Amino acid sequence: MNTADHDRGVRLAEDLAARTWGAQRSFFLVNGSSSGNQAFLLASVSPGDEVVVGRDMHQSLLAALILTGARPVYVTPRLHPTLHVGLGLTVEDVTAVLDAHPAAKLLALTSPTYWGVASNQQEIVAAAHARDVAVYVDEAWGPHLGFHPRLPPSAMSCGAHGAVTSPHKLLCGLS
Numbered sequence: 690m691n692t693a694d695h696d697r698g699v700r701l702a703e704d705l706a707a708r709t710w711g712a713q714r715s716f717f718l719v720n721g722s723s724s725g726n727q728a729f730l731l732a733s734v735s736p737g738d739e740v741v742v743g744r745d746m747h748q749s750l751l752a753a754l755i756l757t758g759a760r761p762v763y764v765t766p767r768l769h770p771t772l773h774v775g776l777g778l779t780v781e782d783v784t785a786v787l788d789a790h791p792a793a794k795l796l797a798l799t800s801p802t803y804w805g806v807a808s809n810q811q812e813i814v815a816a817a818h819a820r821d822v823a824v825y826v827d828e829a830w831g832p833h834l835g836f837h838p839r840l841p842p843s844a845m846s847c848g849a850h851g852a853v854t855s856p857h858k859l860l861c862g863l864s
């Protein structure tokens with residue numbers, strides 16, 4: 690049972706958060722974005738399902754995948770030529786993997802990455818939707834994205850089915 694099921698104040702705050710971040714429903718989490726990754730994946734994929742996922746995912750998303758028993762199909766991020774930092778996923782690389790795995794149930798992105806790089810979510814989400822694949826974004830490092838037009842667009846504004854975010858990382862949420 691969710692806290693908000695019996696606490697009207699929490700439910701009201703969750704509804705305000707949903708409106709603020711552009712979701713139909715928002716859930717406050719205990720145990721951070723890690724538990725959001727687990728909750729969304731456990732709710733949306735089954736053992737043996739293929740999940741297309743960036744190799745630049747956070748370890749909590751990998752742990753969530755292991756819990757589901759789904760099979761990861763990896764998209765490799767491009768690396769910066771001298772810094773060797775991941776540059777996120779390209780729509781071309783994601784599309785190639787989606788086309789090679791037409792039975793994939795879910796595309797799971799981590800954007801922005803731990804290194805602060807945002808993928809082109811607008812195009813990636815559109816490519817996944819064109820193939821009837823749902824999209825989930827680990828947006829732990831992007832709680833601020835929806836609040837300024839010069840920032841990359843947020844997962845929800847790009848049409849992702851779900852996203853987790855961490856106000857305790859880049860905003861002022863308590864850890």
Ligand SMILES: Cc1ncc(COP(=O)(O)O)c(C=O)c1O
Pocket residue numbers: 720721722723724747749750799801802803827829830855
């Ligand atoms: C991209 C990403 N996702 C998820 C998490 C997990 O967040 P939390 O510590 O809130 O469980 C982190 C933590 O650093 C992260 O960087």
